[in-house]
Amino acid sequence: MYNRLENFIDSYSILNQNQFGFRKGHSTYMAMSVLIDKYHEAIDNHEFMVGLYLDLSRAFDTISHDILLDKLHAYGIRGIAYDWLTHYLSNRKQFVSYNGIKSNIGHITIGVPQGSILGPLLFLSYVNDLHNITNKVSCIQFADDTTIYATGPSLTDIVSIIQSEIILISQWLKNNRLSLNVAKTNYMIMTNKKAYDMSNIQIKIDDIPVECVTETKFLGVVLDNQMTFQSHINQVANKLSKGIGILCRARRLLCSNTLILLYNALIQPYLAYCIIIWGHTYKTHISRIHLLQKKIIRIISNSTYRAPTAMLFKSMKIMTIYQLYEYFTAIFVYKTLHNETPTTLTKILQV
Secondary structure: OHHHHHHHHHHOOOOOOOEOOOOOOOOHHHHHHHHHHHHHHHHHOOOEEEEEEEOEEOHHHOOEHHHHHHHHHHOOOOHHHHHHHHHHHOOEEEOOEEOOEEOOOEEEOEOOOOOOOHHHHHHHHHHHHHHHOOOOOEEEEEOOEEEEEEEEOOHHHHHHHHHHHHHHHHHHHHHOOOEEOHHHOEEEEEOOOOOOOOOOOOOEEOOEEOEEEOEEEEOOEEEEOOOOOHHHHHHHHHHHHHHHHHHHHHOOOOOHHHHHHHHHHHOHHHHHOOHHHHOOOOHHHHHHHHHHHHHHHHHHHOOOOOOOOHHHHHHOOOOOHHHHHHHHHHHHHHHHHOOOOOHHHHHHHHO
16 A cells, blocks of 8 residues: 555655655755755855744644545545545554553544554655645755745845744644644754844744754754854764774774674764765864774774874775765765756756
8 A cells, every 4th residue: 555655646746846754765865955055055145044943743643634534635545545544544542551551442533653654654645735835935844854944135034934934834733733842943044144133033933932043953964054064063073982982992802893893883874974965064174073083993903093094994995084975975966867866956966
């Protein structure tokens, strides 16, 4: 059923092109690429960009079955397939068992089945029409992670537009029985201008002021208002420092080949994740990561503190941070040129 539903959705291009979650050929770095491209476009045009990062509360658990089925029917899923999905969602029950004591059985009337292969696809179908609410701001989604942004030469005008459109979005969330955690929602003004007027700049959701921040985490990457990624690199460096401590203790017990396996498990994922997004930043920022990498290589090879590392990287078949960036960027460009990435990214590269 998942394969048939996915093929139907893809054949008719039902899902919005700016939804990157739980879709074949889509990933977090692709969602971030769109956002970063819009930022650079705004900077090139000497404009501001304001991003509003929404935090939905337990989105997967609050989906209305009736509304979901109505949306699936509107998308063209009818007949036997519609009846099957209706029965799939109906008559679900749950209970809690603790220390041999079981609670009463409760009927599940909301939420997609957790852990099921169909759950994420049904959720994407449920939130898909959020993009139709407004045409004045743009929206990027990765499942329930949602970012609203707008660009323009006037900061006051951008904030005014976002404020008016967030009212529509807030109403859409209420109509679809989804709740927004305003306390964890924030917005960021992105610009390369050193000074700008912040007076009368405020965004409210249901009369609750939204916090204006200079950096925020989006899909696991810390973004700052000038896209230097220094805070994210500091975070990666802290992870590497913890890994160094583990490798230092482990090298007394393990051989170098096993230490390399530990490196690939504990260190490599932090370096590779979304590196094409943050790996192009200032070399002075990246050099900190490279220095930690060299320290790790010396630990694995049991070399001296000042031992040259170029040949050690090569012999261990470990890429430096600079090589990782080039490698993943080359893969991304290849896939885009061969139409193996979403059309949104293909257009970016063509431009």
